[in-house]
Amino acid sequence: MDVVYRLxxxxxxxxxxxxxxxxxxxxxEYKDGVADYNLYLDEEPTAKEVISKIENxxxxxxxxxxxxxxxLIRLEEVIEIASWLQDFDVTVRINTNGQANLIHQYNVVSELEGLIDVISISLNAKNAKKYKQLCNPQFGFDAFPAILEFIEECKKVIPKVVLSVVNHPMTSIYECRKIAENFEVEFKVREYSHSDNEE
Ligand code: SF4
Known part of the structure; x- marks a missing residue:
């Protein structure tokens, strides 16, 4: 299993x-990893284990x-690793589904201030109904509005916010682009053969 991997x-x-x-x-849903990496973790790594594998x-x-x-399910570890990375001249990005505030039941974004340079948030749908159909979120119809609130919070403290959409027959690229424009953030379309796991 690969805890860190280079692309x-x-x-x-x-x-x-x-x-x-x-x-x-x-x-x-269909494979154990990306490229030649096996990403299926038998055990989740500690922050220290991840740091030890980054080297330089x-x-x-x-x-x-x-x-x-x-x-961001592992918020504590993200914060610990990102804090350690502050001593180095490197961009730090998070790819997320944008539901961390629902997962943790409070606004976690302020804890990322000063630690994260770029946040890429998977949008993929134009509304809550489409999002539920495509992403099957545990939080049901609450997921999509929470993502929109999360985007707004990220804009306040994270230098660069990107909304992404997978080029899949069920996604709404045109409408998602409009949402990104309304938020005045970058927009990115990813190919279907990939997912936000491997962006
Ligand atoms: S693409 Fe996979 S990892 Fe990313 S939000 Fe959807 S289910 Fe979660």
């Missing part, structure tokens, strides 16, 4: 298999909390 100039940190969604396009962060353009599940 291009980025190093990805794989903290958990767990997620509160079950997206139609999720890589976890400045060997990479960016370090990405991503992995095989939703990284």
């Amino acid at each position: 291009g100039d980025s190093l990805y940190l794989n903290l958990t298999n767990r997620c509160i969604n079950q997206c139609e396009f999720c890589v976890r 962060p400045e060997d990479y353009e960016e370090i990405v909390f991503c992995g095989y599940g939703e990284p």
Whole structure:
């Protein structure tokens, strides 16, 4: 199992298999990893274990909390690792489904201030109904409005916010782009053969 893995100039940190969604396009639904990496974790690593595997962060353009599940389920570990990374000249990004405030039942975004340079939030749908159909969130219809609130909170403290959508027959690229424009944040379309696990 690979706790850290390199794709291009980025190093990805794989903290958990767990997620509160079950997206139609999720890589976890059809394979054990990405590229030649096996991302299925038998055991979740501690923050210290992850740090010990990074070696020199400045060997990479960016370090990405991503992995095989939703990284912000492990908020404490994300904070500990991102705090350690502050001593290095490297961009720190999180790829997330944007539901951390529902998961933890409080606004976690302020805890990421000063630690995270970029947050990439998977939007994928134009409204709560479509989101529920595509992503099967545990939080049901509450998930989508919580993601919109999360985007707003991220804009306050994280330098760069990106909304992403998978190019899948069930996603609404045009409408999602409009949402990103309304939030005045970047927008990115990802190919269906990938998922936000491997962005
Ligand atoms: S694609 Fe991301 S949000 Fe969706 S189930 Fe997989 S890990 Fe969770």
